[in-house]
Structures are given as C-alpha cells and as structure tokens.
Amino acid sequence: MIWLIASALLFSIGAYGALTRRTAILMFLSIELMLNAAALSLISFSRLSGSLDAQVVVLFIIAIAAAEVAVGLGLIVAIFRRRETTNVDELRQLRG
Amino acid sequence: MQETFLLPLIIALPLLGFVLLGLFGKRFGEPAAGWLASLLVLGSFLLGLFLLLQGGAKWTLAEWLPGIPFSLNLDNLSGVMLMVVAGVGFLIHVWAIGYMHGDPGYSRFFSYFNLFIAAMLVLVLGDSLPVVFIGWEGVGLASYLLIGFWYQERVNADSARKAFIVNRIGDLGFLLAMGLLWSMFGTLSISELVEKVEAGGYSFTTLTLAGFFLLIGAIGKSAQVPLMVWLPDAMAGPTPVSALIHAATMVTAGVYLMVRHAFMLHGDGFLAGLIVAIGLLTAFYGALCSLGQWDIKRIVAYTTLSQLGFMFVAVGVGAYWVAIFHIVTHAFFKALMFMTSGSVIHALGGEQDVRQMGGMRKYLPATHLHGLVAAFASGGLVPLAGFWSKDAILAYSFEYGPWLWALMLLASVLAALYSIRWYVLVFWGDYRGKAHPHESPAVMLWPNHILMGGALGVGFIGLPYVIDYKNFIEPFLTRAIGDFPHEKLPVVTEWVLIIISAVVAIAALWWGFRFFQQKMPAWYERFQAAALQGFYADAAYNALLVNPAKGLAELLFSGDRGLLFGFAGLGSLMGGLGALLARLETGALRFYLAGLLLALVLLVGWGVLR
Numbered sequence: 001m002i003w004l005i006a007s008a009l010l011f012s013i014g015a016y017g018a019l020t021r022r023t024a025i026l027m028f029l030s031i032e033l034m035l036n037a038a039a040l041s042l043i044s045f046s047r048l049s050g051s052l053d054a055q056v057v058v059l060f061i062i063a064i065a066a067a068e069v070a071v072g073l074g075l076i077v078a079i080f081r082r083r084e085t086t087n088v089d090e091l092r093q094l095r096g
Numbered sequence: 097m098q099e100t101f102l103l104p105l106i107i108a109l110p111l112l113g114f115v116l117l118g119l120f121g122k123r124f125g126e127p128a129a130g131w132l133a134s135l136l137v138l139g140s141f142l143l144g145l146f147l148l149l150q151g152g153a154k155w156t157l158a159e160w161l162p163g164i165p166f167s168l169n170l171d172n173l174s175g176v177m178l179m180v181v182a183g184v185g186f187l188i189h190v191w192a193i194g195y196m197h198g199d200p201g202y203s204r205f206f207s208y209f210n211l212f213i214a215a216m217l218v219l220v221l222g223d224s225l226p227v228v229f230i231g232w233e234g235v236g237l238a239s240y241l242l243i244g245f246w247y248q249e250r251v252n253a254d255s256a257r258k259a260f261i262v263n264r265i266g267d268l269g270f271l272l273a274m275g276l277l278w279s280m281f282g283t284l285s286i287s288e289l290v291e292k293v294e295a296g297g298y299s300f301t302t303l304t305l306a307g308f309f310l311l312i313g314a315i316g317k318s319a320q321v322p323l324m325v326w327l328p329d330a331m332a333g334p335t336p337v338s339a340l341i342h343a344a345t346m347v348t349a350g351v352y353l354m355v356r357h358a359f360m361l362h363g364d365g366f367l368a369g370l371i372v373a374i375g376l377l378t379a380f381y382g383a384l385c386s387l388g389q390w391d392i393k394r395i396v397a398y399t400t401l402s403q404l405g406f407m408f409v410a411v412g413v414g415a416y417w418v419a420i421f422h423i424v425t426h427a428f429f430k431a432l433m434f435m436t437s438g439s440v441i442h443a444l445g446g447e448q449d450v451r452q453m454g455g456m457r458k459y460l461p462a463t464h465l466h467g468l469v470a471a472f473a474s475g476g477l478v479p480l481a482g483f484w485s486k487d488a489i490l491a492y493s494f495e496y497g498p499w500l501w502a503l504m505l506l507a508s509v510l511a512a513l514y515s516i517r518w519y520v521l522v523f524w525g526d527y528r529g530k531a532h533p534h535e536s537p538a539v540m541l542w543p544n545h546i547l548m549g550g551a552l553g554v555g556f557i558g559l560p561y562v563i564d565y566k567n568f569i570e571p572f573l574t575r576a577i578g579d580f581p582h583e584k585l586p587v588v589t590e591w592v593l594i595i596i597s598a599v600v601a602i603a604a605l606w607w608g609f610r611f612f613q614q615k616m617p618a619w620y621e622r623f624q625a626a627a628l629q630g631f632y633a634d635a636a637y638n639a640l641l642v643n644p645a646k647g648l649a650e651l652l653f654s655g656d657r658g659l660l661f662g663f664a665g666l667g668s669l670m671g672g673l674g675a676l677l678a679r680l681e682t683g684a685l686r687f688y689l690a691g692l693l694l695a696l697v698l699l700v701g702w703g704v705l706r
Contacts, residue, residue, distance in 0.1 A: 015693055018686075018689055018693075019686060019689060019690055019693065022686075027685075027686075088684070088685040088686060089684060089686070091683075091685070092682065092683030092684055092685075093683065
C-alpha cells in the first residue's frame with residue numbers, strides 16, 4: 001500500500017516537471033519518472049493480488065521506455081544541432 | 097427497289113464536306129471552299145438521280161436502336177424532294193460563292209451549308225420516324241447556325257434563338273406523335289406503319305391524336321399560323337440561307353412530313369379541316385403582312401409563309417401530290433425571287449430597304465429579267481410554273497367546297513399583288529438610293545438563269561388533265577404516296593376554273609403594277625403600318641406568353657439565389673467555427689501536455705466519482 005503512495009508521489013513529481021520544464025531533456029526525464037511511477041504501481045498491484053500478470057506488463061513498459069529514450073534522445077540531439085536550442089517553447093513549427 | 101450502300105453515300109457526301117470544311121476550311125481558301133461544297137452537293141444530286149432512274153433504293157442498318165432499324169428509303173416521293181433539295185441546293189451553293197465573297201467566315205458558311213444539306217437529306221430519305229427526326233433536328237440546328245451566322249450582331253443572335261425555340265415547340269409535337277405511334281403499333285418504320293394502318297384494328301381517336309401531334313410538328317417547321325413568328329426574323333441570316341433554308345427546302349419539310357403520312361391524315365375529316373383552316377389563315381396572314389414590309393427580304397419571307405399556307409390547304413383537301421408539286425415549283429420561283437433580291441442587295445452594297453431601291457431595270461438588266469419571271473411565276477401568270485401548281489390546288493379546293501375555292505382565289509389575288517409590289521418597288525420608278533449599282537458576277541448570274549428556266553417551265557410536268565398533255569408528276573407521286581381516288585371535275589368546270597384563275601391573276605398583276613407605281617392613298621398607308629408590324633402578332637406573343645414566362649423565370653431565379661445565399665451562409669458559419677478551433681493548435685508542446693493531463697485528471701475524476 002505504501003508503494004502505491006510512493007508511486008503517486010513519483011507520478012506527481014514527474015507531471016509537475018513535464019509541465020514546468022522548458023528544456024526537452026528535462027521534460028524527457030520527467031516523463032521517465034511518470035513511466036516509472038506507473039511501473040511501480042503495477043508491481044504493487046501484482047503483489048497485492050498475488051497474480052504475475054501485471055509484472056509482464058511492467059517488462060513491456062521497461063522495453064518501450066528504453067526504445068523511446070533511444071529515439072527521443074536522437075531527435076533531441078538532431079534538433080539541437082540545427083537550432084542550438086532545446087527550449088520547447090521556441091520549437092513550434094508544428095502549430096496548425 | 098434495291099438494297100444499296102450508294103443511298104447512305106448520298107448523305108455522306110455533304111457530311112464529308114461539313115467535316116472537311118469545318119476542320120480545314122481556312123486552308124482551302126476563298127473560292128475553293130465554296131466549290132468543294134457545291135460539287136459535293138452536285139455529287140449527291142447526280143447519285144440520287146441515278147438511283148431514282150433505277151427505280152428507287154432502300155438501305156437498312158438493322159442494329160441501331162433496339163427494335164428500330166436505321167432505314168433509308170428512296171421512292172418517288174423522297175426522290176422528288178431529293179432532286180429539289182440537292183438540285184436547288186447546288187444552284188444556291190454556286191450562287192453563294194459569289195454572294196459570300198470576301199466574308200471572313202467564308203469556309204464556315206459553306207461548312208454549315210453542307211451540314212444543312214446532309215441533315216435535309218436524312219430528313220427526306222429517312223424511312224423510320226427517329227431517322228426523320230435526326231434530320232428534322234439537324235436542319236433546325238443548321239438553320240440556327242446560319243441565321244446567327246453574323247453572330248457579332250445582337251439582333252442576329254436573337255433571331256437565331258427565336259427560330260430555334262419556336263421550332264422546338266413544334267418538335268415536341270413530333271416527339272409526342274412518335275411516342276403515341278410506338279405505343280399503338282410497336283413500330284416507327286413508316287413503311288410498316290402504312291401496312292399496320294391499312295390492316296386496321298386500332299382506335300381512330302388515338303390515330304387522330306397522333307396525326308394532330310404530327311401536324312403541330314409540321315406547323316412549327318413550316319411556320320404556319322400559331323408558330324409563324326420565327327420565319328420573318330430568320331431573314332437575319334445571309335441571303336443564300338434565306339433562299340435555301342427558308343424558302344426552298346426546310347420550311348417545306350412540314351408539308352413533306354404530312355404528305356408522307358397521308359395514310360394517317362386521309363379520311364380524317366377533323367384533321368383535314370384543321371389543316372385547311374391553318375393553311376388558309378397562313379396564306380392570308382403572310383400575304384397581307386408581305387404587302388406592308390419595307391425590308392426586301394422580309395417581303396419575300398412573308399410571301400413564303402403565304403405559299404406554305406397554299407401547300408397546307410393542298411394537304412388538307414387531300415391533294416397530296418399537288419402539295420409536292422407546289423413545293424417543286426415554289427422551290428424554283430421562290431429561290432429565284434430570293435436570289436434576285438440577293439443580287440440587288442449585292443449590287444447596292446448591302447442595302448435591304450426597298451425605299452432605297454427602284455429603277456434597277458436600267459442598271460441590272462439580267463437581274464431584272466430574273467425578277468420579272470420570279471414575280472410572274474409567284475403571281476400565277478399563265479403558263480409559268482406557279483400557275484399550274486396553284487391552279488391544281490384551286491381545283492381540289494373547288495371539290496372540297498366552292499367557298500374554299502373562292503377564298504383561295506382571293507388569296508391568290510393577294511399573291512399576285514405582293515409579287516408585283518416587290519417587282520415594282522425594286523425594278524421600276526427612279527433609283528432612290530445613293531449606291532452605285534453593278535451587275536452581279538457570272539457565278540451568281542448562271543444559277544439564276546437555270547432557276548429562271550425552272551420557274552418558266554417546271555409547271556409543265558403537272559398540267560391539268562383537261563389539257564391533252566401527259567401529266568407526268570401525278571402518277572409518279574401517287575405510286576409512293578398511295579392512291580387516294582377522287583372524282584375529277586367535269587371538263588367544263590375545270591376549264592372555267594382555269595380561265596377564271598388565269599384572268600384573275602392577269603388582272604391582279606396589271607392592277608398592282610399600276611397601283612404600286614403611284615402615290616399610296618391614305619387607307620393603304622394605315623393598312624401598311626399595321627402590316628409592317630405583322631399585325632402585332634409579335635407584340636401579342638410578347639404580352640401573352642413571353643413576358644409572363646420571363647416573369648416566372650425571374651421569380652424562380654430569385655428564389656434560387658435566396659437558396660444559394662442561405663447555403664453559402666451556412667458554409668461560412670461552419671468555416672468560422674473551424675477557424676476558431678484551429679487557433680487551439682499552437683504547436684506549443686507544454687500547452688498540449690497540460691491539456692493531456694487535465695483530460696486525464698478529469699477522466700480519472702469522473703471514473704472515481706461515478
């Protein structure tokens with residue numbers, strides 16, 4: 001039960017970071033925090049229910065997070081090379 | 097009767113000319129284009145003559161429309177019409193080579209002209225009603241194109257449209273007749289219809305109705321009384337068009353159609369009476385209007401109306417061969433009259449007002465001779481072409497009823513008067529204009545020489561039976577039309593009728609010759625003013641039909657516009673909403689994220705509180 005609270009805290013910190021940071025790298029870290037929070041809560045649920053199904057999902061989350069970081073960091077590096085900045089407020093070329 | 101592919105070739109020749117001149121006309125250059133067109137028509141004429149001498153021909157393309165073959169038929173009746181259309185058409189083509197000299201649309205003109213001949217030949221040769229209808233619409237189209245030939249002038253384009261629209265009203269009748277006949281007999285081939293009608297076993301009322309619809313079609317094409325308003329306006333086209341289409345061929349198509357369907361009209365008292373009434377009315381209306389016109393071509397146009405009325409009367413009294421006979425003679429003398437007028441117009445550099453003419457007999461001796469013969473033939477002087485065909489109509493009218501004979505005699509007095517008025521105003525007195533008249537070139541004179549020969553002599557193919565001379569055309573035509581026996585008038589009566597009509601024509605011509613040279617009395621001026629307006633027929637049509645229709649159209653149009661305006665408003669409203677939503681799309685990542693999280697919180701909140 002305590003792990004669930006920790007997970008909630010971790011998620012809130014992540015959400016707060018994702019909303020307030022302007023640098024793409026730090027937003028990225030915050031998103032990782034939220035993902036970890038989600039994984040943590042899944043582990044706790046698995047413990048509580050005694051079933052291993054949720055742990056399988058956690059493995060998937062870790063794999064996806066690794067892939068996401070590889071692609072995301074590549075993108076950020078590429079953007080930085082072109083624009084000399086990673087401030088997301090200045091990167092709005094995709095606006096409608 | 098033989099099956100031969102030469103028959104469609106008759107139609108294909110002028111059609112080829114239409115295509116060639118339409119595509120490469122400019123490259124042929126000025127005289128070449130005209131000669132090409134003329135020679136193709138001559139080719140059709142010679143081919144047709146050859147087949148006619150062989151005793152006619154048939155040609156059928158079985159797989160055309162389901163149940164309706166594409167069939168052509170050259171019998172004696174269509175053969176005579178073909179001779180007139182291609183023969184007189186050829187002469188007018190040659191004449192037009194001179195008349196259209198220097199026109200920027202020279203090759204276009206001859207292209208249309210050939211199209212007209214092709215369509216007219218389809219009409220004449222067609223053996224099933226849909227085929228006839230193709231030709232029927234084709235000549236309407238060519239007529240439209242040629243009336244509006246000088247389309248830069250608004251008036252010409254309007255006249256072309258008027259002719260087209262009025263003709264469509266008549267064509268509706270034709271279509272209805274076709275539908276009715278199809279539902280009655282299950283065939284539209286004319287030769288099969290003849291057999292089925294003779295076999296009997298159908299409702300006579302329905303057949304009368306079909307005949308009535310056909311009559312409406314004929315009225316539209318032949319410009320008879322309720323639908324006559326387009327013909328005088330059609331004079332906006334070049335003079336060869338007036339001569340070929342609106343005097344010699346297309347306008348007689350209505351009469352031809354009715355003669356072709358004589359088997360339906362024959363023995364139907366109601367239809368016969370109706371046709372006689374319409375023809376009589378038109379004969380008088382056209383004649384009286386002609387007496388008041390100042391435009392030389394409108395004078396002749398109204399005389400054409402009047403003569404077409406004569407033909408209708410002939411059909412109404414059952415004298416079918418006489419109607420065709422009158423078409424033949426009329427084609428000669430009316431084409432001559434038109435082309436003489438054209439030569440005068442040409443000589444005066446485009447002047448069409450007869451008040452600016454006069455005295456032409458000194459300046460244009462050859463054209464004067466043409467005009468003299470045309471006027472006498474049209475006025476019914478013995479023994480020119482117009483006399484014999486008109487006399488035959490009068491004789492049949494006498495059998496129908498002496499009152500009709502008397503009225504027709506009066507109409508022919510008017511015919512003599514308008515012919516001689518035209519002649520006097522153009523050729524006698526002193527020259528009233530300012531141009532320098534010059535005689536036409538040989539290419540225009542020779543066709544007129546030939547037509548003059550026709551106007552003089554063509555009547556002798558149909559002399560009345562009392563004159564001991566072989567009537568060539570009656571047995572020739574009745575073989576194709578069908579034999580409708582009638583009692584011949586006693587010899588004495590016939591002779592009396594001939595002498596009366598001859599004397600009356602001479603007297604009317606002489607009186608008119610004197611009368612139109614002097615100053616007009618006041619009563620005549622008043623009559624003239626009314627006749628000049630066509631007795632206000634156009635004004636009445638405008639007040640009764642055209643303006644209400646226009647008002648309705650305007651009303652519907654404004655309704656339309658309101659509807660469109662509403663739809664456009666709805667569209668722009670939706671567009672505005674879309675633009676408002678589009679402003680949310682800023683491209684700012686953190687704004688999106690905030691939205692995402694907000695939505696998440698709301699969703700979770702909703703899930704928990706539910």
